[in-house]
Amino acid sequence: MIHYPMSAPLTVESVLAVLRPVEDPELRRSLVELNMIRDVAIEDGTVRFTLVLTTPACPLREFIVEDCKKAVFTLPGVMDVQVAVTAETPQQKSLPDRTDVPGVKNIIAVSSGKGGVGKSTVAVNLALALAQAGATVGMIDADIYGPNVPTMLGLEEAIVEVRKEAGGDLLVPPVAHGLKVVSMAFLIDRDQPVIWRGPMLNGIIRQFLYQSDWGALDYLIVDLPPGTGDAQLTLAQAVPMAGVVIVTTPQPVALGDARRGLRMFQQLGVTVLGLVENMSYFIPPDLPNRRYDIFGSGGGEALAAEMGVPLLGQIPLELPVREGGDLGQPILIADPQSAAAQALRAIAQQVAARVSVAALSSVG
Numbered sequence: 001m002i003h004y005p006m007s008a009p010l011t012v013e014s015v016l017a018v019l020r021p022v023e024d025p026e027l028r029r030s031l032v033e034l035n036m037i038r039d040v041a042i043e044d045g046t047v048r049f050t051l052v053l054t055t056p057a058c059p060l061r062e063f064i065v066e067d068c069k070k071a072v073f074t075l076p077g078v079m080d081v082q083v084a085v086t087a088e089t090p091q092q093k094s095l096p097d098r099t100d101v102p103g104v105k106n107i108i109a110v111s112s113g114k115g116g117v118g119k120s121t122v123a124v125n126l127a128l129a130l131a132q133a134g135a136t137v138g139m140i141d142a143d144i145y146g147p148n149v150p151t152m153l154g155l156e157e158a159i160v161e162v163r164k165e166a167g168g169d170l171l172v173p174p175v176a177h178g179l180k181v182v183s184m185a186f187l188i189d190r191d192q193p194v195i196w197r198g199p200m201l202n203g204i205i206r207q208f209l210y211q212s213d214w215g216a217l218d219y220l221i222v223d224l225p226p227g228t229g230d231a232q233l234t235l236a237q238a239v240p241m242a243g244v245v246i247v248t249t250p251q252p253v254a255l256g257d258a259r260r261g262l263r264m265f266q267q268l269g270v271t272v273l274g275l276v277e278n279m280s281y282f283i284p285p286d287l288p289n290r291r292y293d294i295f296g297s298g299g300g301e302a303l304a305a306e307m308g309v310p311l312l313g314q315i316p317l318e319l320p321v322r323e324g325g326d327l328g329q330p331i332l333i334a335d336p337q338s339a340a341a342q343a344l345r346a347i348a349q350q351v352a353a354r355v356s357v358a359a360l361s362s363v364g
């Protein structure tokens with residue numbers, strides 16, 4: 001129960017005093033102490049201030065604004081409260097033996113134990129959801145076995161230009177739907193087999209990370225290859241990640257592989273941001289009261305509980321997800337109100353919130 005000083009006059013100080021007990025629900029710390037309340041101004045009973053969130057994709061935005069308004073309205077003389085909401089994404093913590101990517105605040109990897117579970121679909125739509133929320137976002141398609149990101153974003157014909165700079169050549173990522181993208185597909189002949197050795201892969205990933213013209217990014221999403229082989233190990237040890245999202249489908253074979261992947265990242269000290277269960281269920285569009293658990297049910301939830309990581313969400317099987325993926329129109333663009341798009345947006349918000357909490361957890 002918060003007690004506000006009822007008799008305080010209406011000043012910037014008294015506004016900050018009533019806002020001080022209001023906490024960021026995830027960080028569990030005062031918004032005022034976190035410097036999230038800025039530019040307080042008072043004019044004829046109207047209180048205005050800026051609320052600076054830790055991610056534009058904040059899932060609790062409305063809730064925090066309401067809490068702030070409620071607190072300010074307890075002051076006598078307040079007729080109106082106007083909150084301008086903006087965001088400053090914090091920079092992920094530096095990692096030992098890794099070099100930060102200049103200008104890039106948070107690198108989020110998306111991985112899966114098994115191929116074909118929808119890892120690239122989740123990676124692309126996660127990137128888009130963050131961009132649609134107002135963040136600046138880039139993508140690295142590091143899936144050597146199936147570099148599908150360009151197809152999913154309609155960048156099949158794109159060419160990566162190289163710009164000569166005094167410090168060395170810079171790759172200029174093509175842009176699709178507001179995302180800057182580099183992909184293995186831009187560098188290899190997709191019809192020719194490529195035998196990747198760890199060091200080669202590491203070299204290309206380093207080039208993607210450190211020799212691309214990313215500019216300033218809030219989030220860089222890395223679509224990793226599936227599995228727990230050398231390639232994943234090399235990448236997990238090369239990329240300075242804020243955390244990894246693991247994608248699985250609900251059937252036992254996929255869950256077994258997801259468990260192995262999850263353990264690998266945990267053993268390597270990479271933060272597992274959570275598990276995403278894809279193709280969780282199917283509701284026929286012409287029979288909306290029916291639900292089919294094609295690949296079983298409850299598996300993602302059980303694995304998340306067993307491994308002590310959050311289940312970030314469950315995405316239904318929907319035909320437009322597949323069609324959009326093939327046509328360069330991801331579901332967040334093709335049908336933003338579909339159940340799959342809504343699930344993906346909620347997942348992106350949770351990922352962003354967890355990344356911000358991790359970045360700020362030792363601050364102050």
Ligand SMILES: Nc1ncnc2c1ncn2[C@@H]1O[C@H](COP(=O)(O)OP(=O)(O)OP(=O)(O)O)[C@@H](O)[C@H]1O
Nearest residue numbers: 115116117118119120121146316317318321322325
């Ligand atoms: N929820 C969904 N509903 C319908 N189709 C889906 C869904 N998720 C993914 N797909 C489709 O399944 C196929 C595999 O998805 P995707 O390429 O994202 O998987 P992946 O795990 O990245 O595979 P790989 O490891 O082989 O690259 C694609 O055709 C994609 O459009």
